[in-house]
Amino acid sequence: MRTVTRPTGGHLDVRPLTGADERSVGAPTRLEACRLAARVASLPPRSATEVPLVDIDAILRVIHEALYGDRVSSEVACRGCEDPLEVLLSLGAISEPPGELPVDRVGEVEYAVHGARFRLPTTADVIAVDSEPSEHRGEALRSRLLLDGELSVDVLDAALDEVACCHEANLEVRCERCGATTSAQFLLHEHLLRSIAMEQRWLIREIHLLASSYGWPLADIERLTRTERRQMARLIQADRAGAAP
Ligand SMILES: [Zn+2]
DSSP states (O other): OEEEEOTTSSEEEEOOOBHHHHHHOOSSSHHHHHHHHHHHHTOOTTTGGGSBHHHHHHHHHHHHHHHHOSEEEEEEEOTTTOOEEEEEEEHHHHSOOOOOSOOEEOSSSEEEETTEEEEOOBHHHHHHHHTSOGGGHHHHHHHHHEEESOOOHHHHHHHHHHHSOOSEEEEEEEOTTTOOEEEEEEEHHHHHHHHHHHTHHHHHHHHHHHHHHHOOOHHHHHHSBHHHHHHHHHHHHHHHHHHOO
16 A cells, blocks of 8 residues: 555555456546556545546556556657657656746645636646547636636746646656657546556466466456466466476
8 A cells, every 4th residue: 555645645555456447448638648547546546536636646646656666768769761660758857847837736636826726737727628629728727727816828838847747757858869859748537548458468367377376366466466467477487488398
């Protein structure tokens, strides 16, 4: 169990991932990421979409650190020659807020800037705004978050960057081969869910090994933490390798 300090205040206990959690991971969307965070941090599923994204991201970061560490390595195709380019970053380095606006905290999830009050965005806000045409999304988010006063979309964006900095980054990667510069966007929730989904084939293999060796029902095996399951699968493989003629 790990304890997460919520950026909005207080703490949450995050339990280790089980096979059932790993199998539950679907498309790398904000909603799926919210569901995973709610499972492992025991947030009430119905209200989890109302939890600020910055808190959800703090949970996702703890999951990422437990599974893969703080470093992220991913690939993007070069814009010039289409060669794969490696993108390396540290989660700690991209979660630092820029801190350029005089934004004041006025409650757990409410802030004030230039005399206007706004609240922090949630998964429900992202889902609602995503259904709008892309050119209207900034305005749609502004009208959902603004509680009092007037704020332009740009000022609200800058204020959110300062107080609700999620684990996102826009990176420029230069290709050694052709010299072209390629933009790469990193979103923690997408990266984490994709990484877990890619490992689901190993999960099935590990479940099969445990089920065929111990005769345990699927539900029992899925309740094991990822670490326990992997250790047992390794032992079974070692036994089988030792028993082979
Ligand atoms: Zn290139």
